[in-house]
Amino acid sequence: MPTVKLTQTYINSLPIPPAPYWILDAALPALRLYIGKKEKTYFLKYKNAKGKSDLYKIGNERLFTPIQAREAARTLLAQMAVSGTDIKRERRPKENMPTLKNLYDLYQNAGGKKYILDNVRLAFGAWSDINAMEMTPLKIETWRQGEIKTGRLRNASINRRSAALKTLLNWAVAHELLPANPLALLKKLPEVDSDIKIRYLSTDERARLFAAIDAREARLRAERRRTLDGGHRQYLPPLEELPFADYFKPLVILALNTGIRRNALFSLQWEDVDLDHATVHLAAASAKNKKDAYLPLNSAAEEALRLWRSQAPANNPLVFPSPLTGGKMNSCKKVWHSVLKSANIANFRWHDMRHDFASRLVMAGVDLNTVRELMTHSDISMTLRYAHLAPEKKKEAVEKLSEPPG
Numbered sequence: 001m002p003t004v005k006l007t008q009t010y011i012n013s014l015p016i017p018p019a020p021y022w023i024l025d026a027a028l029p030a031l032r033l034y035i036g037k038k039e040k041t042y043f044l045k046y047k048n049a050k051g052k053s054d055l056y057k058i059g060n061e062r063l064f065t066p067i068q069a070r071e072a073a074r075t076l077l078a079q080m081a082v083s084g085t086d087i088k089r090e091r092r093p094k095e096n097m098p099t100l101k102n103l104y105d106l107y108q109n110a111g112g113k114k115y116i117l118d119n120v121r122l123a124f125g126a127w128s129d130i131n132a133m134e135m136t137p138l139k140i141e142t143w144r145q146g147e148i149k150t151g152r153l154r155n156a157s158i159n160r161r162s163a164a165l166k167t168l169l170n171w172a173v174a175h176e177l178l179p180a181n182p183l184a185l186l187k188k189l190p191e192v193d194s195d196i197k198i199r200y201l202s203t204d205e206r207a208r209l210f211a212a213i214d215a216r217e218a219r220l221r222a223e224r225r226r227t228l229d230g231g232h233r234q235y236l237p238p239l240e241e242l243p244f245a246d247y248f249k250p251l252v253i254l255a256l257n258t259g260i261r262r263n264a265l266f267s268l269q270w271e272d273v274d275l276d277h278a279t280v281h282l283a284a285a286s287a288k289n290k291k292d293a294y295l296p297l298n299s300a301a302e303e304a305l306r307l308w309r310s311q312a313p314a315n316n317p318l319v320f321p322s323p324l325t326g327g328k329m330n331s332c333k334k335v336w337h338s339v340l341k342s343a344n345i346a347n348f349r350w351h352d353m354r355h356d357f358a359s360r361l362v363m364a365g366v367d368l369n370t371v372r373e374l375m376t377h378s379d380i381s382m383t384l385r386y387a388h389l390a391p392e393k394k395k396e397a398v399e400k401l402s403e404p405p406g
Helices: 008-013 067-085 101-107 114-127 137-150 155-174 203-229 248-258 262-267 299-313 334-342 352-362 368-377 380-390 391-402
Strands: 021-025 031-035 039-047 053-060 280-284 294-295
Touching: 021 280, 031 067, 039 067, 053 067, 067 391, 101 114, 101 155, 101 248, 114 155, 137 155, 203 248, 248 262, 248 352, 352 368, 352 380, 368 380
Parallel strands: none
Antiparallel strands: 021 031, 031 039, 039 053, 280 294
16 A cells, blocks of 8 residues: 555546555555545544544545645544544434435524525525435535536535535534534635626716617507507506606616615615605615615615606505516516617626626725725725726825925
């Protein structure tokens, strides 16, 4: 059995063998690598409760670097030394373990965070009947690679959902529902593919966007006029009498002039809007950072809301209820993409209206801390991504050094 200080370069160079064999780690003799015909796996060799040599599987080498495998091995050895128990005997029988759905329901009933619940449900809902201890790094890594191949999610989104699952499992450990978190050693994916791209509208794009929105308004008004002239749906009011053809234009005006996130906009209620003082209250329940916030309305946003209030559905607490159900809107993706296509605007997501709001503030000379407050960022580092849009401020700052003393 060869003894080599295991490095990733050395492991990657090992060919598929005709017969399996073992390699001992020179840096930590208790750690060894099994080279099989299909995979390479880290194991820990230790003395069990009966004083006999035993092996404990740490995991596939694709999930652990040699450094991480050594850390895991040392942690396991230390735990056994302190507790005086056998790591294998400490594992509870799988049949006594709760399923992922069991944990999800218990966490939800205990008032767990909606953000965690939503991410676990979205990513791992199909695995709800799986034993929680079977949520191994290899299983999650297989899921991650599948998402990467399909391109449905960026690495940052994959990391968020994996982290939500780890949080749920940590909660289960803290409440003695699981003996350990099987994903404790799972590492985050690099997020180089998820770098935030600051996309905002040029002056020409902004003009084209509102031209397309106004064209849509004119089309909806014409369609309503033809419907009424044909003697159909006489209970519907003529749209010429209303400030807006429907919810879409005031919704976009508010998004571009407040930077409010989509979910918060869809959750906004009239009781949260103070037109007399031109402010909007963002309730903690619909806020990403789970904190209340009060945002000022500029004249464009205030006028749009005031006009929309005059025609909004009566007796509905939501500012922008779904035109189909009257409840909370889930999306207006179809209309949004149609308008962007008409305006010939590419690579501009709904969320980019939030970037547009922040970018215009910075380019107008607003200081970053004020921008942070208006964006409801919990950390100034999130706002610093817009700093490059105000180079004149840096120039202005260093220029002060060239002023004559006195």
